[in-house]
Amino acid sequence: MALPHGHTAPAAPRRSRVPAALRAPVAGRTWREFLYVMLGLPIAVFTFAYGAVMTTLSVGLLVTFLGVPLLAGTLAGARGLGALERARARALLGLRVGEPEPVRPRPARTGRKARGGLMTWVGALLRSGASWRHLLYTVLCLPWAIFSFVVALVVTAVGWMLFLYPVWLWVPKTYLGHPGIQLYGDSDGHAYYVETPLEVGATCVLGLLLVLATPGLLHGLTTVNRLLVSGLLGPSPLAARVSELEEDRGVAVDTAAADLRRIERDLHDGAQARLAALAMDLGMAKDKAHSDPQAAARLVDEAHGEVKLALQELRDLARGIHPAILTDRGLGPALSSVAARCTVPVTVTVDLPDRPAPAIEGIAYFTVSELLQNISKHSQATQAGIRVDKIGDRLHLRVTDNGRGGASPANGSGLAGLAERLGSVDGALTVNSPTGGPTTVTAELPWRSR
Template sequence: MATEYGHGYGHRGGSGFGGAGADGWRHRLPAPLRAPFEARSWREFGYVMLGLPLGILMFTFAVTMVSLGAGLLVTFLGVPVLAAALAGCRGLGSLERARARGLLGAEVAEPEPLRTEKHGAMAWMGAVLKSGTSWRHLLYAVVQFPWSVFSFVVALTFWTYGWALLTYPLWFWVFPMYGGQDGLQLYGDGTHSIYLDNPFEITVTALVGLLFTMATPWIVRALTTVDRLMVRGLLGPSRLATRVVELESDRGTVVDTAAADLRRIERDLHDGAQARLVSLAMDLGLAKEKLAEDPAAAARMVDEAHGEVKTALQELRDLARGIHPAVLTDRGLDAALSAVASRCTVPVQVEVDLAARPAPAIEGIAYFTVSELLQNISKHSRATRASVDVWRVENRLMIQVCDNGVGGAGVSGGSGLAGLAERLDAVDGILVVDSPVAGPTRITAELPWRG
């Protein structure tokens, strides 16, 4: 799971209560005054209005089909009827997800598909009846109806009364002209009546209508929040299915990362130490041949070969450090990160506040995360100083790397930080990047402790 915090974080490309496309004058209005005219408010109101007829349709279909299927269970016909009821509810659920996506902007993923080990009608009916997703769709069809009745009545009442009272100064003349009374009747009995007919009463009525009109979008928004929760909870994928998909994706990331590491090690061995050792063997062979006829030349060649041996050993040590440094195993993160910081091209202050050591795998990931971030600072940041802080918060290992460089870092596709975020995500970690243009940059990594 990768999250990028940067310049403009939290903006959606537009502005205002209702999203992009609002006029400049609306931006200067307070949100309560702006809300009744925003497209989002009208879309949500339309969602509530459509909810009642669709709720009646779904409730009628679900109750009728399930009752019929349950009644026919004494015969074999009850099974296919129940399966058809659940399949129909799944189809209506697709319609509801599309409606929520179009009017509420709620992106709800498709639930897990039916999985059948065999082909045929019997296998399909068994899969439908055993699917928890199907029964959740049926539950949605049942509970959505009473909720849609409630939300329809509340939204329509507030909306109509609000706009009717707000526009009362424009249409109150209808009463004396066509109704035979002075205005909208507030109270009346056999002896006296109260009409809203003088300028003060008309003004107060319009102000009350204004309050209703300003409050209605927020009331509708609260109602549609419940709809969003119902759609996501009952019509979306289950938490278990979502977790399985995440684990499958993480497993693929881990396999790809391991394969890439193996290819890197093979390339480093082939192009580095292996090539140097082959050259060393050839030089030693030539020195052996010259030993008898030209001992001085042979000695020089042996001396050069000795230098090559030292270089090959240093390359092998660097390679071993890239796989898993010995200092990390022996002395922990504090010493290992200090060693990494000493090789950085800018001064780095390291502070590790850990009372205990995490699991070796997490410790290794933390080490390589800091190592890669410090390499990025050396190559790209143009910073003059940096810092590394490591601490523990409950069951999470926190890492923060900061620098005063040029900024502009991000986890966009193809960048080194994107690959790092994927590797952290594979172990339920999080990478947060805060790097505005012109700096400074603050990158926070969060890993499970698993001590």
């Protein structure tokens, strides 16, 4: 549970002496957001024209055969425009939005193959909620693009123009015959210009305030764009949850298959091999029972020893599958039993109102068992502790040790597999293990009563 050999902790980033508020107007993020807003208007005009014209044409042709496939093609085009918009948001805003749920045509019914693949995809596009959200985006993006374009351009241009007024003050004097910016003028020839040093300085300060406010304004404008892109062009919460559950199911299936392979390997290399040797010894003892009783007795005695070893291996294997003490007495006694076998003194505290569901209880037991094995093998600790509580609707497991620290799931250790196993049941694993220790590993599981 230490840092890999040859790896050092990353150096702390150097702090700039210029305050962040003064750096923001010239920061790359500010100008990328400005470029995003400026490009947004012409793109929104095109996408709005596409969505409005194609939708109107499709609806107008619904009385004919062409309307339905044309509407499906409009939805497909909107999905393509959405992909480009996600790429633009990723490049300029750093917004990473996942792909929406794919178009999934229903399998053709028996005897309905004559309809062909085209109509199958047309039906799938028309049933796809993501496709309709993309089409809605083509309509909604234009009003906001116009507003944000005007506000961003005016504030940015006016702010920098006023801030840099002392630099270009000579322009109106040289080419317009004016002493400076004209604030007031009437038909009688009365006019007021910004020309005195005090007025120029006040103008420059006002421009500076606008320039300093521009990054926050741009970020606020693009926040609305982020919400639109994420909400309309990304996967729906339901689809994301389904994808997460499918991934968790795959992890659970892989874990179960790995456990079955481990059990098969342990049986083949352990108890099965001993039982085969036992059968051979008993066969030889049977052959020698009359001709050499003493040799037969030695073989029987050796076979008796093999039987004891085989029984012990079978008990250990059964305990690894699901310990009897966990089934009979619950999580507290089971954890005390596994803690007693740890090479480090372990204190166990279990405070539960009742027993959780057997599946949750089993996962909690094996989670703590694996963490205690890591402590025994890697931590160099002299003391460890286990605490189990129910907090709200979650079962909390906390395992601590005073070892050398440096444990992390990112190191490719068993903690990564443990985190995946907990994630498959909507659990979570948190590791706090600074170099030099101490280490605290917290596991959370959903609480389900028996």
